[in-house]
Amino acid sequence: MSAYDDGPDGAHQRPEGLSDTMVQALGSLSSALETTERARGxxxxxxxxxxxxxxxxxxxxxxxxxxxxxxxxxxxxxxxxxxNVIPGHWTFQIVEAYNDTYYEPFKELEKAAVDRLAEGRDHLYEAEMKEARRTDGHPAHTARPGTSP
Incomplete structure (x- = not known):
């Protein structure tokens, strides 16, 4: 925790009992979903x-x-x-099939895992990485928006 503010907000603090391995696992799950978001784009x-x-x-x-x-x-x-771009499909049908078959179930599973395993606290891996990399007292390294050294 930094000397000039009280660290990350509660939504980005690890719940009691959540192991390093689980923070990493949820971080990987979130990263995979983010990659899927890019693929969808x-x-x-x-x-x-x-x-x-x-x-x-x-x-x-x-x-x-x-x-x-x-x-x-x-x-x-x-x-x-x-x-058709592939047999029987225009591109909108490919987008719809991707959304229904892969994207939506993945998004729902990732949210359910975060809700169940981390009390709904998202981006814990990144929040802990930010906290570890902050420079104490530097105005561009504050823990949260709206805080200052």
Whole structure:
């Protein structure tokens, strides 16, 4: 604990009896979920980029027709425009399946583990790392927002 304030708030202090191993385990579980959040963001990027490309095909089809190549316009329109990205799926269906099958159950399990094993106290591993790395008396190393040396 720092000499100039009283350390992390109660929500970020280890409950009595919670071992180092459990703090590390919950930290790893949380880290894995954070990585899943990033993967989900990339999935949404994939969804939006693919949709943007599909909408741009409307312009390509129009310009191919205007440019005197209706056969190519027809080929793009029939072969690529609105095509499934994997059999039976547009990207929104992939996002929905990921959310329902993997993301939501993972998020619920991580929350249940933190609630049951750490009395709902999240980010204990990071909070303890912050406390160990703080420089006593430094104004940019305070334990909590709104505190000062």
């Amino acid at each position: 990339h999935l949404y990027s994939f969804h939006q980029l693919t949709g943007t490309a599909d909408l741009e095909l409307d312009r390509a089809v129009r310009l191919l027709r205007e440019g005197g190549h209706p056969e190519w316009a027809e080929k793009v329109q029939k072969e690529i425009l609105g095509r």
